[in-house]
Amino acid sequence: MSTEPRQFQIYLPGLLRVLAESLYSDERVAIRELLQNAHDSCVRRAVEDKANDQRPRITVSVDAKRRVIAIQDNGSGLTGPEIEEYLSTIGRSYTRQLGENLSFLQPEEADRLIGQFGLGFLSAFLIAEEVVLTTRSFRPDSTTLQWRSKGDINYFVTPAAEERAVGTQVEVFLKPTVTYLLERDNLAKAIRTYANFLPIPIHIAGDWRPLNVMVQPWDAEDPDAAIQTYIEQKYGFHNPLYVLKLKPHTIDLGHDTMEIPLGGFLFIPPGTVASLHEYGDLDVYIRHMFICEAVKELLPPWARFVSGVIDCPQLQPTASREQIQRDENYLLVQRALDEQLGGGLAKLAVENPPVWRQVVDSHRDVMIGWAVKSPEFFEQIRDIIAFRTTRGMMTLKDYLTLTDGTLYYSSRPAGALQDQVLSEGFGKPVIDASYFAEPAFLTEYAQRSDGVRAVALDSEGSGELLAPASSSDFAALLTYFAARDVKASVVVFTPSHLPAVMIYPKNAEVVRDAREALDNDTIAPPFSDLIADFLRSQEAHDVAAGTLHLNAASPLIEKLARMPAGGERDAALDLIYSFARLFSGRMLDMKVASDVYTSFTRAVDTLVTSHA
Amino acid sequence: MPRMVNLWKWFDDFGFDAHRKNDPARIRLHGYFNPGFDSRFTEPERTLSLFTEGAELARKLGYPCWELFYELWRAEAYIFYLQDYRQGLAQAVKAFTMAQQPHYRACPCVGRVYRAFMDIHSFIDMSGNQAQVLAMIDYMEENIALDDDTVHLIQRRRAGLYYEEEDWENARIEVLKFLDLVRGNAYREATAYSFLYWVEFRQKRFDAAYEYICMSEVAARRASDDRTIGFALLAQALYLLRRGDGSDAAWRFEQGMAHYARIAVKPRGGFYHIVSAYYEEVGDSAKALEYLERDLTEEMMIGSAPGIAESRLGRCRLFGRLGLPIDAELAAAREAARALKKPDRIMSKLERVAAGDYSED
Incomplete structure (x- = not known):
């Protein structure tokens, strides 16, 4: 056996099929990838063609009869060698190379570039039977070239029949299964979903108004108003309780610090239903391009009453750009969000107690549930959370002034009147802890407080008062x-x-019903023996009575x-x-x-x- | 053979219809399940709370099959996720008793209610309840409309009965049948391979056991089942350590423990015994003892008589191997064994320990 290194072989048809058809889960990402290419082409022209004074522009047109969507830009265009080297070489991206070149001298320009994998163009074959790209480079003496492919291993490059202005047009001949994209509303929705915040205007042919808003709400002239409008349109909330605009965040790494470029906002909706609807999710953009929605893991686990949008170039998308890579940067962004949100809420509590109280009241159950798992958050809310008691809502701090250091609670739904009267007779109010996380919160509170104990007044615990x-x-x-x-x-x-x-006793009803079923002789033998065993063990302890x-x-x-x-x-x-x-x-x-x-x-x- | 039922079609149809008619009460009733199920390993208390709310709402709205459905899942939450066998038994009896009443009898989850009743009795004392469990399986297969999942789990219990009797060959055959039934369900495949691991391990066929536990890991990763991934890695670590590959073993051990750290459900016996064996192997007897102590504490909290007896047996053997006095522990183990319906097998193992044989099965 030779010890010489050997190279993998590539089976191109199989690889192409995987990249074009299996990498993406949503076929509409083809539109995103083509728009992003057009965007990067415009940015490239702005960087490399200083003489150009045209405003960048992307136009999307539809020819329903021919089943064609065309995306046209007035960006840099491609030369013949660039077509060979970048467009037709899988995994090689001019944009990535340009970004690397610019990163030292013109980092802001580098940050504007989105593409990096050299795979996005292939996604066109998710929706296309054939793609025809017509392009003319801004470089002197360039001519217009036409590239066409049906998504197999072959492509053709020929001179175009007529000369065009500098830029690129991609014509996508749609598969019959995706003709819904020919309808204006569907196409517009796909464009807005993915490219609403791209800073270059995107027009549907014939409409002078750009389809995308271009400016992210947090970068708008009046960001507060723009964010409010965005929340109303996207989430349907008229009055979020609190909005935190995210800022670039410095993380202390111990030996050094690191700046996390962070844009976007977090907000607290008017209320949550703990059992059924929690938040804690973010829509994620990277360099103005939408990547994915409702990402749960970026915010701290306790923040299930918070939602929002972030744009962070530090995050790395996966190759399909439908998810984010869980790498070191991801952890740093997580930490930045944790620190910024934690700081924002602490500040809110100090500077605007009425709003903080409203936040806590509106999301009480969710907060109780998650605070038990997060010591720091627990400390932040422990004395502001109000509990239902037999004497009305009150905080535990106030409650303890009435009971000399004991938290009496009932975990039965609505608590039996008898428990309440007993406890009140004892001179103590009872806390209604029927929501599942409340007993855990009260126990945690007692453990963290000197001289405080928590006593459950359910059927067994009532003995405390006898x-x-x-x-x-x-x-x-x-x-x-x-x-x-x-x-x-x-x-x-x-x-x-x-x-x-x-x-x-706790299981009295179960024992009663099982006894009745057994006595009625309705239970088949293999089961009735075991029910009888159960009843013997329970009745031996007087559980039914x-x-x-x-x-x-x-x-x-x-x-x-x-x-x-x-x-x-x-x-x-x-x-x-x-x-x-x-x-x-x-x-x-x-x-x-x-x-x-x-x-x-x-x-x-x-x-x-x-x-x- | 009774007809089969499609429990999840019933569940989905109700949800679709509720959404189509925009009926908020029914949407809510349907909506308790998924968040509860999704949080079963990470927040089992929340799971129980959601299912309890679901049962109460079903009662208020007058949907008996939904009431039974959520009462059933409350039993499952106690048995499988909170692992509170005392309350699990009471809740399984409650759901089972309900299922005998006319307005619940035709509900699509009735087969599953019977199965939960059988499960808890298997877990409480598989060996002691062997005859009843077998009779229940026969009864269910002949008389009750079952859903796919229940059919699969019945097969798994059948394998469990042979395993408990240390009839390895039949246990292996029945697990393989179970594996055939659950092909394509990565979560269940992982448990089947894990079961095969134990069948081989108990026969001291460690190479074959290792192969199965690696297959379990692969399937568990497909199912994102942290508990089974964690166990598989720990079992691999023990095997590699005993084979002399200490560094790979240490790495897998660390990874396995990290997977367990992500879940909130109690790890149960297999975990503690493997971790204890690993520490014993690396010469950390304090840790080895600590994990068996934790095992015993857990079993006592869970309320599993066979679990307590097995745990005490394991402690006796470890005490013996470490040269510690075993008399008190042996007495406690005998007392735990006497609490079983069929104490003979474990008693004979304890007699071997008393005679100075401290080796594991």
């Missing part, structure tokens, strides 16, 4: 309930006017404990039991409701009769 009590004085009441298969205990809690509460906790501190309960059994006492105990079941908010169905009505009626009847 103190043990001697049952000896209440034995008669316990006997009464035991005789009715009601599990009861005696405890002490406030308020004392609350005689009893009913507390169920709730416990009626009688309040030893209640004057009513004390009085009832001293009364003789029967008549009025039993009627009152039935009423207390019924109310406790109703206000627990659990295990309620039609049968229970009917039982409650029956016992209620019987009890009231007994009481009324005894006083009659």
Whole structure:
């Protein structure tokens, strides 16, 4: 075996097919690539042909009968050798070479150039059966040449039938599947999508008004107004809560600093629906050319209430230019956005607290969810986020002044009234933490604060508010309930006017329904055995049954404990039991409701009769 | 054979219709699923919350099949993503009980509800519930309309039953059948290759195991499944380390751990055992012990009796190999084994440990 290096062989037809047909996911990018070539050609002429005084211009025309779209520019044009060397050599780009040449002496001009891969022209074959390019270079003594290809390995270059002005015209003979591009609206939409901000006017033939706005809103004379208009047109929001114009950003690398060229803006929409619609996405432009929309990873993960547009030449597109390369520059831009947004929000909080409060209120749920994952962001919002409590909305800082360092919360949807009354009786408001991220936020808050603890008042946690009590004085009441298969205990809690509460274990409803299904014999054997196993394990821990906790501190309960059994006492105990079941908010169905009505009626009847 | 159902067509049709009629309530009902599903590995709590909201909205709107659908996915969230088997069992029972009632019985997700019920019992104690799991599989195949995915996963459980009984040949045959069924689904292919890895690994056919885990990695990369990519890289690292290729092993180990760092779901036993074995191999016994300790803690939180017993068995063996006292751990392991429905197999392994045989299976 020879150790000499060997070269890969290229199978040109296969490679061409991949590049022309499989590199891109959206066929409209062909329009973008041709417009970008036209743009770069105009920039090149401005750099290399100083004598030229024509204003650059791109014209797009449609010949529906011939199924042709033509894109014409008055840029530099191409000479015969340039056609061979650049247009017909895959992967070689004059623009990239020119950009490299200009980068030291004329970096601003270099920055205006978009192309770099030498592949874009091939994308024309996404939509074309045949492409005919007619060009005349600005170089002295150039003649007009015509290049044509059907996207296979062959192309033809011939002198054009007639001389043209300096510039290039690309005629795309469309495939039958893409004739929708011949309709003006579709074509205009594709042009606006990709080239709205290109600084050279693009006209549809016959219309003197350029189709593209040419100026990015953040570079407009009145950027605030232009950005507002853009947000309204693109996103449909009339009043974003906050807009941050992005600026070039200096990053401290430790050993050095680096300038990240950053343009665009971020904004905070009027509101988010945490469960269904979060933001945190950006539309990305590179050198005024649209690359991709709704990129999620560039903004920090906590910024799901922010949206925006950026243009950053530091970002590198992939070869298809439909995505951005996740390279070192990408990470630096991420960091620049993180720092600039973080700084902007911190400044907003200090300089304009009412707006910051509005932002936090409008995006509260999303912020809570993501703050738990970001310590710095958590610190920024921890004392400004308001929580629903039994005494209205309040921040945790304000809440803690009422509870001596404990955050009492209920994670059950809407929280049972009983939990709330219990807690209020204890003199403490309860936080409604039914949104999934709220318990995590409260726990995090407690962990980060000295002397603060978080207590969940769900069915198990309600015990926090119940103190043990001697049952000896209440034995008669316990006997009464035991005789009715009601599990009861005696405890002490406030308020004392609350005689009893009913507390169920977490899975009580599941156990009840499974028991019913099993008893009805509707479950097939292999499953019924396992359901029975489940019920045995749960019922062994009394999971199905709730416990009626009688309040030893209640004057009513004390009085009832001293009364003789029967008549009025039993009627009152039935009423207390019924109310406790109703206000627990659990295990309620039609049968229970009917039982409650029956016992209620019987009890009231007994009481009324005894006083009659 | 009962008919097949196309669960996702039902799901899509509802969404299309809701959008076509611009019906915001139904759009919202349909809309809970995708964001919930997408965040299942990175934010499983959010997944559960979205499915809970979905079930509540379905109840309010009076769409029983959607209510059952989201209750089912709540069970899946507990079982697969939050890995809380106690609550997973309760939620699977809840969905299963609902599916017995007349207005839910014809819903297209009923087969999946049955499957979730079977899954949780497989995970809680595959060996102890072997007869019931087999009977459930037979019942479902004969009586319940199933969707594709459920058919595939039933096949996977069948393989699992053989694996649990250490019947390697039949386990391999059933996994290969599973692999045939899921061709084209990169996510499932990756799990099939990973399963084959274990079948070979447990027979100490390490070269074949390595080939399978490499194939698992390739498929997992196609599916962007960080957990399976991570596991594959760690398993490769252990193999390469034992083969003497320390630098490549270290690189893969680091990459594997990085993949796990991206996800929020608990890694489970295979991860801890492989990482512990790797550290033991490089001579870092403190780390080896730490990872088995973490494994035990996780299994206790999850509430998996076989997981606890297996974890304690692994700790006994490691303690023995490191020359540490094993009596207390052995007693705890025996107690954990006694909690199983069928403790014999693990008890006999513990007796081998007690007799001084500390080698892994």
